[in-house]
Amino acid sequence: MPYDADKTRAMPPVGPGGTSSEKTAKINPVQADASTAAWPSEEPDNEPTVTAAVPGVGFPASEDATEYMRPVSPQPRPEDSGVYGPVMVEPGEDEDRPKNSRKKALVVAAAVVGAFGLLYGLDMLVSSGNVPRGVTVAGVDVGGMSHADAEKKLRDEIGPRLSKPVALKAGDVTSELDPKSAGLELDWNGTIDRAGSQPLSPVTRVTSFFTSREVGVATKADATKVSGALEALRPKLDHEPVEGTIRFEGATPVAVDPHNGQKLKVDQAASAVVANWASGAPVEVPMDFTPVKTTKEGVEKALNEIVKTAVSGPVKIKGEGKDATLTPEQIGATLAFAPGDGGALNVGPNKDKLVEAALPQLKDTVKEGKDAQIVFEGGKPTVKESVDGLDLDWDKNLQPYFDALKKTDAREVKFEYKHTPAKVTTEQANKMGIKEVIGEFTTGGFAAESGVNIRVVAQKVNGAIVKPKETFSLNKHTGPRGTAQGYVEAGIIENGIPGRAVGGGISQFATTLYNAYYLAGMKDAGHKEHSYWITRYPKGREATVFMDGAGNSLIDIAFTNPDDTGVAIQTIWTPSSIKIVLWGTKNYDVTGSTSAEFNHTQPEERKVNKTPCSPSNGAQGFSVTDTRTIKDRRTGQVRTESRTVRYDPSHKIICEPPPPGG
Template sequence: MLAIPFVVRLTHGGEALPGTTVAGIDVAGMDAAALRARLRPLANPRRAVVVLAGEERLTVRPADAGYRLDLDATVQRALDAGRDGALGGLPATVAGLLSERDVALDADVDRVALRRTVETLARRVDEPSFPGALKISDDGLDVTAEPPRAGRLLDREQLRARLRRALLERSSGPLRVAVRATPVVSAEEVDAIATEAGDYLASPLTLLGAGAPFQVGRAELARALVLEPLDDGSEVRLGVDDEAVAAIVARFAHARDRPPRDARVSAGAGGVVVDGKEDLTWRPRAADVSIVPARAGRAVQQKRLATAIARAVRDGSHNARVPTRRVAPEVTTREARSADRLIGTFTTYYEPGQPRVTNIQTMARAVDGTVIAPGGQFSLNGIVGERTRAKGYLPAPFIADGRLVPSVGGGVSQFATTTYNAAYFAGLQLDTSQPHSLFIDRYPAGREATLNHPDIDLAWTNDTDAPVLVRAAAGDTSVTVSLYGDNGGRVVSAVTGARRPVPGGDFSIEVTRVVRRPGGDTERTPRTTTYDLLDE
């Protein structure tokens, strides 16, 4: 008798022993390859699982729901069955001769895929409850109620548990899953809100503050009133539509906002001529400056006003207080009063009657009167924008790739150079500037700037505690840019080095700006410029 299990094992080496089944399938005598072929259909079951949810009949493909079978592990289980246990597994081998031994599949269900599948099914079943709604005519005279409707919600946790078990047990269902009704208020409650809305529309809503009282009439209020659900629709109240209220608030703010007015500084456009092309020193001078005081602005706090309107409607009040905030001017009167000195000025010259002169004069008019607040930046391109015929600019020579070509607005680099030198001798922070590629003898060598929109700009920062007023005047033969403010007494010198020949080019030159501040601090900033020869 003891020899029987040894004979069975010997005759079934590398094969499933007699009596072995896998998920009810007889696999006795099959080797690994045969087992894989026989069990492979179980790895991707084609039979869908049927789910019954309320009146919905849904089907689920096992693979979509995350069902996974480890075929190799299952085959190994089948080959090992009857070969382990007490006494070297001999009793298990004998038992297989007398009855079937069923081997469980090595299968699992991916939780992420299962959750995703359940959510997809739920979207086909779920219906949100409808808490009811107000129907208000455009004139606000007719208010009726649309009745509420209960919704339904699939029991997701129950479906996940039952579907997982069905997949692992290879059951096709059908699985019955609970669908719960979602709570909803009664039709009488919605009717009561409609009556409340009609009563509210009988009087206008008055906004108090930021000027005279402002009334929001029936028709505009009618677009704002809504039935507002609370606690997932188990309660309702009279509320507002956020977009409609935002439109009311925006209209009010447009009428009642008041922008701040910066203090204005006025000073003469000329009177002092500085035009040196070599070494030069400049110190600020007292100037005759007049001031127009600043005025703070007012801004409606729109989000807070919208909240106040919503609260008034919910409380049945017809008054809402308007919250505002003070908007400070960028240039205060105190700052403007300190801008009482001519801190920098420069003049360059040209032949009268040329198109480029018209362009320079047009740009000067656009810049004249600009005030740069403390910490603010002057950007010539930013102030003037693109030079176009519509703005009055004419075609004139412009340097491009070492050649002179016509361009609308050509010649305005002279205005950029003049402005650059005014800021240079004012001792202000120079941010962006680019010298010409060719030397032009009407400009100081190494102390000039070109301009092109939008890629080549002239920019400087007002790094003083006072505003800087820019005055620009362009006559028939010259243009002058003057800067008024208070730079703290900075004295600026330009130290011009010798011109050095450049092989294949024209020359290079180094110009050092020396800024001396009261107290002895000195800042030296050299700049080397290399000029090309004109490409004929």
């Protein structure tokens, strides 16, 4: 018959005592479904054994029920006997037991809370007024100590550090900072205060038994002094990025590791120093880093795979009729290094260094080319023949040379040559039509020192050829004009006052050249007049030039040959004059006229207390307009060109004694 889970059944006597007390139990449908095997089946052999454990039924209620659990024999079904059979009762189904358990739990919890509160209060009472447990100051443990004891311990352990230099770690550099000069001083009261008072949080108080908390020191600091002291360390801390490369000790290659560049972040570094200077440990100061492209691994690879082989022995260079041999040390000097992709160090040949090393041994195999020149013999221009040059083709030879360095044997390479035709050949010079004077001019009255410089530059320019449509620049043609080139110190005009400098007097040569090409009908390509008029020069028709000590052209004079025929420059120097004659084909008739002075200005007085000094009454400043009239002989066309020049007044110079010791 079907089992009704909602019915209650009388519990028959169970247990060793055989008591007659009864318990009722309600079977949960789910439990009933899960335990249908607890009821006897039709076949006794299949009857399962079940267990009953109900407090108060068959064993003392105060005992643990599990100690009395035993197999229970199935009872007859109700329909067979008219009496309810036994019911399986599992622990927890008894409604009285959960209530008792909850009560016990509440009692235990209350006891724990009470004990914890007692301990918390006792801990607060005992530690009141002390530094909290687990607190360290600059690495010194002062947790649980009274403020007075904590201060004494800190003074004993931290105090000795305060007069010592503070170690700084700045990227890949270390240094030291003097705390006194940086205005750093420990605030003892503030430091103890930073340790704080006792925490109220129970969690914090419990965890303080197992953890520590660093609070650091309080510092009295002068921000300006700290920043200033750090700025003073920049030369030691800052450095530019250094790419990896390879240097040579004789013929031995040595890797140079790359280093990132770094610059001190002063404001952030000052904060780091103030916060950590008393810790006794190095203070890491913030830096701005500039990365490099090479890596240490890239440098090592270039060293081991290329450079060591390159300098493993000599290399022979075969020339035309003569050979050269470079030693490993010379080879090392011809190598060039540059950052590559992915941190690599690229290795290649340096052309200039190769020429420097090999050319002295091969100089007899090359021939210097020379342009055709105009020489003046018997008062007339004559063409001096050009010479084609023969030179090593260094650009072509560079890669074959480097390939030979990659070998460990048969280390030789044959160099190629190239012919270098003259820029102005004999034939070209003969066809330039340089046959007659087209313009000339003479100036004189220069000092002896100026005359030396004028002679040197005249020799340099004499015979120069200006090809058709070409521009001649005086500064470019002469190059630097220093003592190494034979120039001497002579008079110049500097800021309107006479002075002296190496190369002085060349302006007279420039003025003479200007008037020569002015009268030849050449095109002015740029010139500048003196700031005030010098009486030996034509008004509005003069020029100055200037190069600095490094040979840089600051003021130049230049002209362009506008014709299809060439121009040759002849210079004739004497100790008292310089004459410049331009030769070519005379295509122009030129005249010049200069206006009267206008817009006069008065001189100012200037006192000079250095030597040499030449007193002067000064002169008025003024303006003039120069007009050049040019008639083209070939077409008859006439054109005019005007140029207005303003001259400053020359100062009235009063010479005074130089200052003492001057």
